[in-house]
Amino acid sequence: MPGNERKPTTMRPDRENRLARLESAIGHRFTDRRLLSEALTHTSYGHAFRRRTVRDNQRLAFFGDALLSFLVSKRLMENYPDSSEGSLSRMRASLVDTATLSRLAVKLGLGGLLLLSRGEEKNGGRTKKTVLAEALEALSAAVYLDGGVTGAERFVSLLYGSLLEREEMDGEARDYKTRLQELAHSTGCRPPLYVLNDVTGPDHDLHFTVTVIVGTECYARGTGGTRREAEQDAARQGLMLLEEEIDGLPDKRPT
16 A cells, blocks of 8 residues: 555566556556556466466456546546536546547557467457556556555546547547548448437437447447437447457458
8 A cells, every 4th residue: 555665576677667667657656566467467368377376457457447437527527517417428438438548558558568378469469459448447446556546546637638628528529430430441341320219308408319330230329419429429339349349350450
């Protein structure tokens, strides 16, 4: 816990230096390096080497998923006091989805620091969006367990930076349909088709539901206060699902 003496480490000097640079980038110097090591250990690593004592990052990722949602929600509540619940929910969803988390993980260089089995590495584990997103979730949990709420909030501020500003988020949201179309094209699918399923509510508070069809599948459903917002929400969720599917098929991953 914070305030204790830092525990010694026996890792190689080159990895030690790289982890030290990561600590500098996230604004937290670990008292217990075992938490950092756990956050960067993929589940394949211990299984491959039959090391039962090796703890992978799945439990930390489980906690980090909830933790990031909580901390991001808190920041959005503070930054946008006049925003509706629906608007806040959509902003939060765009900040903690797999696509965003994986991009942030790439910026931190987490892929190169992960402990993976040889098989997972050959299958592109260091660049898989799901693997990177889980590593970032695990890292956030490790920071909280080592540095408390103050450390975790500082981590979130450094991690997201200007993404917590509406201008940045609006630009990101506008790009979901384009990104889904480009990804669908790269996999040989026809352009996504958006189908309006339902419109409910009074005229002053309409609620739109849209389904996006990729190829021959009804891929994802989105909602919003306008048809455009619902299509963007459907595209965002469809993008996540398609990226996860591609991650599971390394031989078909677009170049």
